[in-house]
Amino acid sequence: MELRHLRYFIAVAEEGSLSNAAERRLHTAQPSLSRQIKDLEIELGVKLLERKARGISLTLAGKVFLDHARLVLMQIEAAAEAARHAEKPKRSAFVVGFLVGQEGTWMPHTLRILREEAPDVDIMLSSQTSPELALALMRGKVDVAFLRNEKQTSGIVFKHLIKEPLLVVVPTNHRLAVRKTIRPHELTRDKFISPAKAAPVLRAVVEDYAEKTGIKLKQTYDAENISAFMSLVESTGGIGLAPLYVRNMLIPTVVTRPLQGESPTIDLMMGYNKSNTTPLLKRFLARADELVEHVSQKENLQRRFKAS
16 A cells, blocks of 8 residues: 555545546546556555546445554654754744634743743744644644644644533524523524534534533534634524633624533643644643643633623
């Protein structure tokens, strides 16, 4: 088996068509691509694709193999990037990734610690979705990131930071906006704005909560990002569940309310690639508990100020 077999298979699986993959992605002839896929199936001893009149579909074995094939290629890219970095005598920059929306909470104290540890190192910041940050860590593009505990990863070490409760997000003119807390079954009456595929961990937490509480959500829209989420809540009159940090990003026409009873929570993690030997990363990780303590103290002060 060669790496090109994996690349060819992934291209066909993502395009859903041998001809499209050959023309658009691989720039090769379709018969040649078909032979490569057949060789791969013979090597594995299983059938990966089902040929149909309107393209192809993955078999159960193909779906399982696709996830592993993607991880293998990402590991190869990460290894190549690590090798290139190893030849450099010094790192000129240290890259920190933030889950979009978490910058206001974690960036100030993160920058303070990094400047204390290495005042001469350039600090670069990157705000992305959690899956994008995980991929950047695997590829060596980011040194440390604040993200979710993504599952489809390889070589990433996750350190738990905090648990964030999920809040109900509703329009200001919604009937539930006047409530102090919202009962789980009240979520079932309205259009539900669901986290998109760009937030698989959050989606899983929401679905698990619905299953545990025995409610069926009317998942009408998928929000691609937090801004789209707010806009959909406002424009459709629907509701959604989002982590605590969204309170720092609310638009004037939406509000948050806590759930009654035990709220679902989502973990915020600090992630880094275990192959990253940057000295600054080691020193930063050693002060992670201090970072969490500073953020907790700040949030406690803000809550007391709002309550007074």
